[in-house]
Amino acid sequence: MSILLKKVWETMSTRLLSSSSTCYSDTDDQRKRNLDLMYEESDDLYNKYCYLTSTTGAFDKIPSDIFHQILKFLGPKESAKLTLVCKSWNLLVSDNRLWVFFLQNYNTHDYSTWDSIVFAEKHLRSGYPLLPPHQSPRLSFMSIYGQRSELTGSVIIDGGTGYCKFGWSKYASPSGRSATFLEFGNIESPMYSRLRHFFATIYSRMQVKPSGQPIIVSIPISQSHGTDSGKAARRQLKETIHQVLFDMNVPAVCAINQATLALYAARRTSGIVVNIGFNVTSVVPILRGKVMRDVGVEVVELGASKLTGFLKEKMQQKNMRFGSLYTVRTLKENLCYVAADYEEALSKNKQASFKVAGEGWFTLSNECFQTGEILFQPQLGGVNTIGLHHAIALCMNRCQAAEATVDGGWFKTVVLAGGTACLLGLPERLDKELRSLLTPSLSEGLRVLPPAYGAESAWFGAKTISNMSTFGETWCVTKKQFRRKS
Numbered sequence: 001m002s003i004l005l006k007k008v009w010e011t012m013s014t015r016l017l018s019s020s021s022t023c024y025s026d027t028d029d030q031r032k033r034n035l036d037l038m039y040e041e042s043d044d045l046y047n048k049y050c051y052l053t054s055t056t057g058a059f060d061k062i063p064s065d066i067f068h069q070i071l072k073f074l075g076p077k078e079s080a081k082l083t084l085v086c087k088s089w090n091l092l093v094s095d096n097r098l099w100v101f102f103l104q105n106y107n108t109h110d111y112s113t114w115d116s117i118v119f120a121e122k123h124l125r126s127g128y129p130l131l132p133p134h135q136s137p138r139l140s141f142m143s144i145y146g147q148r149s150e151l152t153g154s155v156i157i158d159g160g161t162g163y164c165k166f167g168w169s170k171y172a173s174p175s176g177r178s179a180t181f182l183e184f185g186n187i188e189s190p191m192y193s194r195l196r197h198f199f200a201t202i203y204s205r206m207q208v209k210p211s212g213q214p215i216i217v218s219i220p221i222s223q224s225h226g227t228d229s230g231k232a233a234r235r236q237l238k239e240t241i242h243q244v245l246f247d248m249n250v251p252a253v254c255a256i257n258q259a260t261l262a263l264y265a266a267r268r269t270s271g272i273v274v275n276i277g278f279n280v281t282s283v284v285p286i287l288r289g290k291v292m293r294d295v296g297v298e299v300v301e302l303g304a305s306k307l308t309g310f311l312k313e314k315m316q317q318k319n320m321r322f323g324s325l326y327t328v329r330t331l332k333e334n335l336c337y338v339a340a341d342y343e344e345a346l347s348k349n350k351q352a353s354f355k356v357a358g359e360g361w362f363t364l365s366n367e368c369f370q371t372g373e374i375l376f377q378p379q380l381g382g383v384n385t386i387g388l389h390h391a392i393a394l395c396m397n398r399c400q401a402a403e404a405t406v407d408g409g410w411f412k413t414v415v416l417a418g419g420t421a422c423l424l425g426l427p428e429r430l431d432k433e434l435r436s437l438l439t440p441s442l443s444e445g446l447r448v449l450p451p452a453y454g455a456e457s458a459w460f461g462a463k464t465i466s467n468m469s470t471f472g473e474t475w476c477v478t479k480k481q482f483r484r485k486s
């Protein structure tokens with residue numbers, strides 16, 4: 001290390017001597033600018049003072065950017081050792097920007113994006129209930145780096161109602177899909193044995209021992225009804241999940257509902273999550289991570305399976321031959337979209353073609369946008385329910401009426417989730433329809449966000465939590481804690 005520093009020092013000295021314009025040591029102004037970057041969110045006056053008055057002796061002539069460049073070459077382990085040299089080195093090395101770099105480049109088994117790392121560490125550290133941002137402690141990415149690199153990783157199971165996505169939190173994406181626990185065993189078999197069979201199957205597919213790592217399980221949103229029976233069913237499901245997993249010797253369990261996870265994947269802690277699920281669509285208001293069941297979760301009896309069924313019927317009416325529902329789903333995913341203006345799209349009568357592997361070419365015309373249109377006009381698909389935009393507007397009006405918090409307007413952010421929400425044009429059309437339904441005060445500031453990770457949004461939300469530095473202590477329940485609580 002000293003050789004490296006010496007070399008850089010020599011290079012710097014020569015450059016300083018030979019050129020009067022290309023390289024400067026930190027001027028007072030620069031130092032102040034650096035200070036702002038380092039302590040931008042801090043009211044730690046003592047640290048600011050130390051930084052301005054500290055000295056690294058002869059190394060003071062090296063601009064801090066070059067200094068950081070050297071530390072980047074040295075890597076996190078060696079850099080961390082330098083904090084022990086003296087206070088000045090400690091301050092220089094603990095610079096958050098440096099550890100941001102290390103988190104992005106050295107933590108190679110954690111594919112989290114930088115934005116999601118910052119979001120999680122800033123907003124979710126405390127576990128539930130979430131702390132308001134101004135009460136969160138100042139982040140030290142140096143210690144966050146240390147804590148994150150010690151995490152063993154967790155198993156994540158997002159048990160949707162149609163498909164279950166499972167995988168390892170340190171992987172870039174889910175490694176597999178399976179049927180959900182609802183489809184395990186027969187409908188009469190007790191929930192405990194169905195869940196046990198389900199979890200055992202996933203662990204064996206992943207080829208990991210249940211006792212080796214914590215688990216995050218998502219709870220389907222359809223369990224979010226606010227009635228007493230809904231509450232009891234949800235509690236029973238949650239308890240049975242814990243019971244089964246602890247009986248299988250899983251060391252720690254974190255069970256969270258799908259909507260909240262999808263919200264975290266979009267890097268938000270408050271908003272209205274619209275999850276277009278397999279059978280139903282749920283409109284879930286969430287304030288600082290808490291599902292506002294008192295305000296009301298809207299459930300619309302429209303989901304991905306209805307859209308697939310609609311397209312299948314249309315294709316049959318046109319005497320199109322296809323081998324299985326897989327073909328219809330593939331066409332839906334590749335050719336269908338939501339029209340910005342339904343009537344105008346009808347008048348154009350455009351066509352589009354797609355080749356399904358093993359089946360050949362298919363050409364669709366109006367079905368391309370009619371399939372998605374049933375989300376707005378359910379009657380087109382023979383479904384007697386309200387359109388998605390009406391359900392969301394209803395929810396927003398309720399939120400506004402119930403609002404008693406300082407977080408004004410949190411419900412104006414609409415976060416889409418679920419595979420069907422990937423339909424092109426859906427966020428734009430939803431935005432347009434909502435604006436036509438809402439009062440100007442509600443429309444102002446409205447934002448409709450496309451699904452952060454499509455059908456895998458909840459899985460990625462779970463990944464955001466499980467790779468967080470405080471995951472074990474603040475988000476998980478251990479067997480002992482569970483037994484004590486029970």
Ligand SMILES: Nc1ncnc2c1ncn2[C@@H]1O[C@H](COP(=O)(O)OP(=O)(O)OP(=O)(O)O)[C@@H](O)[C@H]1O
Pocket residue numbers: 159160161162163164220275276277278279280304305308329332333334417418419420421422423424454455456
């Ligand atoms: N790009 C796409 N366009 C349209 N539909 C899509 C797209 N990608 C996936 N889907 C559809 O999304 C559906 C699966 O959605 P998803 O995996 O979110 O359901 P799920 O998680 O099982 O549902 P739930 O939220 O009820 O648990 C499938 O029908 C699939 O065809």
